[in-house]
Amino acid sequence: MKPLYALTMTLLAMSLSAGAAPGQVHVSTPATSLLIDASAGEAPRFLYYGARLAADDMSSITEAAPKSFAAYPVYGSYPEKESAMSVTHPDGNMTLDMAVSDVTATGNPDGSQQTVVTMTDRRYPFTLRLNYLTYPGEDVIETWVEAENTGSGTVRLDRFMSGYLPVRNEDVHVSQLYGTWANEGRVEEARLPHGLKVIKNKDGVRNSHTAHAEVMMSLDGPGRERDGRVIGAALCYGGNYKLMFDTDDSGYHHFFAGINEENSAYMLDPGETFVTPPLALTYSTNGMGGVSRNFHRWGRNHKLAHGNEPRKVLLNSWEGVYFDINQAGMEAMMTDIADMGGELFVMDDGWFGTRYPRDNDSTSLGDWTVDTRKLPGGIKALCDAAEERGIDFGIWIEPEMTNTVSEFFEKHPDYVINAPGRDLVQGRGGTQLVLDLANPEVRDMMVNMVDTLMAANPRIDYIKWDANAPIMSHGSKYLPADRQSHLYIEYHRGLRDVIDRIREKYPDVTIQACASGGGRANWGMLPGFDEFWVSDNTDAVQRIFMQWGTSYFFPAIAMASHISASPNHQTRRILPLKFRTDVAMSGRLGMEIQPRDMTDEEKGQTRRAIADYKRVRDVVQTGDLYRLLSPYDGKGVASLMYVDSDRADEAVFFWWKFVQECAMDIPRVTMDGLDPDRLYRVEELNRIDPTPLPYEGKTFSGRFLMDHGLEMYPGHTGEWNAANDWSSRVLHLTAAE
Ligand code: GLA
Secondary structure, eight states: OOOSSOTTHHHHHHHHSTTOOTTEEEEEOSSEEEEEEOOTTSOOEEEEEEEOOOHHHHHHHHHHOOOOEESSOBSBSSTTSOOSEEEEOTTSOOOBOEEEEEEEEEEOTTSOEEEEEEEEESSSSEEEEEEEEEOTTOOEEEEEEEEEEOSSSOEEEEEEEEEEEEEEOSBOEEEEEEOOTTSOOEEEEEEOOSEEEEEEOOOSSOOSSSSOSEEEEESBSSOOSSSBOEEEEEEOOSSOEEEEEEEOTTSEEEEEEEEOOTTOOEEEOTTOEEEOOOEEEEEESBHHHHHHHHHHHHHHHHTSTTTTSOOOOEEESHHHHTTOOOHHHHHHHHHHHHHTTOOEEEEOSOSBOSSSOOSSTTSOTTOOSBOTTTOTTHHHHHHHHHHHTTOEEEEEEOTTEEESSSHHHHHOGGGBOOOTTSOOOOOGGGTEEEBOTTSHHHHHHHHHHHHHHHHHOTTEEEEEEOOOOOOOSOOOSSSOGGGGGGHHHHHHHHHHHHHHHHHHHOTTSEEEEOBTTBTTOOTTTGGGOSEEEOOSOOOHHHHHHHHHHHTTTSOGGGEEEEEEOSSOTTTOOOOOHHHHHHHHTTSEEEEESOGGGSOHHHHHHHHHHHHHHHHHHHHHHHSEEEEEEOGGGSSSEEEEEEEOTTTOOEEEEEEEEOOOOTTOOOOOBOOOSSOTTSEEEEEEESOOOSSOOTTTTOEEEHHHHHHTOBOOOOOOOSSTTTSSSOEEEEEEEEEOO
16 A cells, blocks of 8 residues: 655645645646645645636635635545545445545656546545646646555445536536437537536447537636637546536535446456546636637547548448449449549448348348458459549448347357347347447457458558447346446447557558447547547538537547538438538538439539638648537528638638528628738639629738628529529638738
8 A cells, every 4th residue: 555645745746836835736738727735644625727827826725715625526524415436345335535645747758747646545445546637738638537446355436437626606507519310419508507417328339429428618607609718528438428517505516527327336356446538628718619629629639540630532422322332333433532533432331241241231240241242353342443543442340230130140149238138139220239348359359350351451541430329238248247337338448449459550541430420429439530420410501500519529620521412311401512512611521422413513513612622621620610600599690710720821711501581681700710910812612603702812801800700692693503592601711921
């Protein structure tokens, strides 16, 4: 056991936390501070989180804010309060009584700074380490907890949250994302009520179709985009989560975030350490927009795979042909996307299965061998065909799953999740089952499958990794009886292990996290993935709302956004190509369509749009996002822009009108993020109108554009299908030198 009080602690804390008073730990970023009182021998106290503190603030803070709360509340001394951690010791004692025994701060090789506050139970052999990680230049603090059993009996972890934050109860409004399949990422905002507000997931496999594991807390009433104090919180975890706000009689909201402990009690063996996923916190005085930009930058720089490398324009085969895969059809699609200027073709579902061919969604998952009836030349012939056309090739897989109708399941019935002794509960297609990733053999088999595919076809440039079922009947044939409650956690440890091993061997491949659409939009997944599929719903109008919400926490580079057919396959809505394209161009642009069904004129228009997109994709994908006018405001218009993050040299402005009424009020949108003192030249992208906009080629100061803005001309003219209900504009602004 560690000594109860490390004598060096106070000195250490002082020298590592510039300006902090004795006992204080100051975790800081360029614009924010988190202050904790970690005096030796005491339970650590939370003192402050918000705008960056001066040294004088720190020394006087306890006088200014006399109420203080635990930095990490544990169940025990004040059991009437919610706790972040509760355990049952081997002798049945259910309390913890933690005291600070050590504080360290370390610079990691990647430049990040890690502060660890170690607490030891005063009587029991149990240690908690509160971790705080910051990166140079990023206004995000990641926090997580390690729980170590230093005794000789098994401790049961009954709750094990990643972090806790008290927030003064004033007029706090929480913005969260909700939804369902084909309608993910919807924004909802409400004032925090008294009592308990819980946002949670129990899908087991995916976790962002319905609720999301990220929230914004606007401290000054309903959240505003451009100003106001806002805290952002994102739990970086792909599995079941729980975010809780407990608003009690203390005058504070008590925010907790972590793995959902329901049906997940964790048996911590002697010597074992349980590590929670990180909770990323950010704070901005620039409103919700400021919080989003903080998350986007931190995510691109430190989480998302290849977070700053521009993404290719692709065509995915799914909505174009569904399961109707064959060599000629794939080649025709490749020809078309290459002709339109695309750079990658992705063959979706339907290419595999020999004894049981995958002609619909009820068979073959697990049988990852090419259906040579459809593709006689195998994947190699497809890679050849792509290469001949000067584009790359990608492929769809769903490695975590099988179907009862598959050779795989016939061979390995023990590899699936299902409660022992219960009938199989089957999902998609009436036959889909989830593999038991707690089982290392299953994990090896998955790694092997991807390895075999990649080794035989090293030209595969992109993988669409899908996951189309929840955990349906809780039970693992691998885990022992007293560890069945580990299944949800072990599943995600297993997935992480598999992805990490694949990434280690194939670091350059692009991998999309798809999960029945937007089921895996979470920062805990993204270190293994380059992007996610926002939704199976590709309808441009609904996408404006979904992508708007998703952009609260995720950058455009991660949001796969595809031009699809009209009528749309999900909503049946008829939309002009221009509108569909202009919405898709605001994310990672791709296509999800049968190009054969497009007219030559439409192909030409798309070719021009793709060429335009390539000119600005750096700004869209890695620039700073400014949301200007929300689709949720009821004006029938939405607008946002991206500004090149370094010097505001360049910007791309998007404007979409999705309601049509006579004499409709069209609001003028003021821009944001530009340099007020520079001049910007305006150029319309993806222009279809024969007559340019009156301000085409004209120059305006950043100040004018941000203070006044440009009037939008709502109607399109010229083409047979151009004058209709829908209109949209994409403007490219370039600063004059
Ligand atoms: C899921 C995905 C789709 C598509 C199909 C294929 O629904 O979200 O994009 O890949 O599976 O079966």
